[in-house]
Every structure is written in structure tokens, then in C-alpha cells.
Amino acid sequence: MAQWLSGTVTANHHWHANLFSIKVQTPPFNFIAGQFVRLAIDTPDGRVQRAYSLVNSPGSSEAEFLVSTVADGLLSPLLQQLKMGDKLDVSQPASGFFILDEVPDGDNLWLISSGTGIGPYLSMLGTHTLWQRFKHIVLVHTVRTIADLAYRDYIQHWQHQYPNQLHYQPVVTREAMAGALDKRLPQLIQTGELQRSCKQALNERSQVMLCGNPQMITDTKDLLQSMGLKKNLRRDPGNITVEQYWK
Template identity: 45%
Template sequence: MSNWIEANVKDIVWWTDTLFSLIVNADVAPFKAGQFTKLSIMMDEKRIARAYSYVNSPSSSDLEFYLINVADGLLSPRLAKLKPGDTVMIESRASGFFTLDEVPASEQLFMLSTGTAIGPFLSILEQGDVWQQFSEIVLVHGVRLNADLSYQQRITQLQQTYPRLQYLPVVSREQPKAGLSGRITTHIADQSLFRYCKLTPSPSTTQFMICGNPEMVKETSEILTTAGYSRNRRREPGQITVEQYW
């Protein structure tokens, strides 16, 4: 049963003409970094709700969500019109298993994301507990355009706090200002992603968390499975933990 409460809009940050972050305050139940909740509005006495991952660490009082304004969407265009002082409904209890306690400890962790799916990884990194499980972490963000690489300031701050954090943008539709050109899947298949990071992964030393476009999640999982990695399950720990993002 859903438990909807009111959230007050604190701020909206626009990154591009379609990408924005919604920051709200609400008395939600405690959640784990990597989990998601739902935002909703009422329309003609019908609730329109969608799931969004927390971008903020669980200790932050500002609740942050990273969204794409889908032109013909039912909810995102209405969320995009919110102003500070407005209210939106939020589900007080979080959900999801894309969390550190579901991932076995190892030496290396590759966080592979596309688009707005970088959000849960930022939450995990902001919380900082991840460094008790891994000594090398690579945050990979696949986007179409350089302008879609949001949260640069926050990522830089994280790298200053945690010097072992590598950040790798992968830009598919124009020449990247930094990082690699093309698609994450291609660079994993031909190992160029690992060469770029100067890391040599193996099933005994490496974990992969994959979040984003379902096609990317599926294709990357297949490439890694062929290379000897396996899906991480509670009864049978592996090296691949995934979350579909829509």
C-alpha cells in the first residue's frame, strides 16, 4: 500500500532544455543509497505516479531527483513546471535492491550508467560507505551529447574527496570533450574502457553495477556473461548487479 505525503519544492535546476533536477523537502522514511521512490500528482481525480531514484545521500535533508522532461509524458512536463514553494506528492517509503548491501565486496567497482540513471550512483558515492567495500571505483556515464553530462561540479567534489574515484564520460553523438566516443557496450566488448581506466578486471577482483537504458543493461550483461562474469543473486553471489531504468 502506498503511503503518499506532501513534499515542498525547494529548487529546480535545469541542466539542458530537457534535463532537470527537482529538489524537495519531505519527511520520508529512511532509505538506502541507490533506492527509488515515487513522485505523483493528481489529475482528474486520478493519481499519475512515476518512480525516480534518489540522487542525494540518505543523510541529506534535501531530496533530489534527476529527470528528463518527456514532451508527451503524463508526469514529467508537470513536474518541470513546478516552482519553489509548490508541493508535489512523494511516496514516503523507498523501494529497490540496487544498493551496496546487495553487492559483494571486491577490489574494483565499475558503475555503468546512461542518461539520468547516474542518479543512484551519485547517491551511493555521496554516502561514502562504498569505499569500505572497494578500493578502485569507476563511474561511467553514457550520454548522447557533452551537454548531457550533468553534475560535473558534484563529481569533481567527489573526486577531490575520494582520489581513487575515476570518472569516465562516454559520448555517442559528438566528439567528447573528455572521455571516450561511442557507446559503453562497444568499449566493454573491446576492452578499451578498461584500458582507458588502466584497470584489468576479472571475476575474482571486479564488480559491475549497471543502471540505465534497458538495451544497454541487457547488452552489457550479455557481454560480461560471455567474458565469465555472472549475475549477482542473493543465493549465488556473482559480479553483475543491474537496474532497468524505465
């Protein structure tokens, strides 16, 4: 049964009207980059809770979460309204197997996300393990609008720190943006446009992580499997590691 830490909100940054990042100060706790916890608020109708990936890396002094507001959601609208000093409970222990320890070695690592699915990758980018294991890392973030491209300053920092190792590829489907691609991920992969833009192969020697919209994951996974890549399982290691829950 989950235990709960009492947390205090230290910041609530709104990227736009329906996307925000919330930071929470809690007693220190251990987790592996890529894992998630549950956030909870007590309301007059009872406790409301939901799982969110940690954006911060292990060892950070605050827990951070990237949240998309769901208009009829039970929790996200409440989280969006929280201010500095407000209370928020965080579950323990952290959970999930969407971590680098579960990913086999490969010539390159593709971190493919949509929307808030970029969260666990940001946590991984702040660890030494990622940079030590893979010679080439491709971070793909597909969104509808430019304003959805959260944490670009963080990503730019890692690009400067690892200029020959990290390639960041935004995909914006509903607005024009210099340097961004503008089609659905499966189409970009099938035509080779994504690979050419990132200057990296996507084949049986690649490792691919998928996180975000369930339809994106299903469509991209099916296409990659048709290209000869296979799903990565503990009992049968492969190329495609998938986040199993939708946040």
C-alpha cells in the first residue's frame, strides 16, 4: 500500500493556459529516472490522486512534474490552481519500469515523446548513465503548438554540454516553426524524414523509448515493428521500450 509524503508547493509555472510545471518540496526520497509517483489532494468529496512522471533527476532538492490540464479532470485543474506554500501529497515509493536499466545497449537511443510524455526523458537527461551508455541520443518531442514545447532552455543546456551526442528534434503539427518538422511521427519515420533530419539511423541496432499519447505509441510501435524492430521485454530483449500508463 502506498505511503504518502506531505509536500509544499514551491513554484507553479504556466507554459500556457493548459500546460504547467509544478515543483514540490518534500522530505528526500529515492527514485530512478523515468519513474512516477502519485500526487494527491484532499477535497470535500474525498482524496483525488493521479500518477505523474518525475521531471527532476534523482538527487534534486525538489520534485517537479509537467502537467496538462484536462478540462473535466478531477485533479489537474486543482493542481493548476495551487500556489507557493500550498500543500500536496506525494506517494511513496516511486514506481515504473520505464527506466534506462530496462533498455538494452544500442548504436543510438531515440527518446520519442508527445505532449507531457517528455517528462521522464528530462529526468534521464540529468543523469550520468544516459550519456555514458549511448554515443548518440535523439530527443523527439511532438506537440500541436510551439507553446507546448516546454523546457527548451533545459534541453539547450544539454545540447551545449553534449554538442556531438544529443540531437533535439521538435515536431509541431499545427504551427510553422523554423527547425521543426510538421507531420505525424509515423509518417516522418516511414518516409525517412525524421532520420534524415536527426542524422541517425532507426533500425535493429537502435533503441527506442516511446512515451505520451496512447495512439502515438501504438501507431509508432506498429510501424517500427514492421521495420524489423521488436518490443523490448525482460524475457525477450528488443528495441522498443514503452511507457504503459497514460497521464
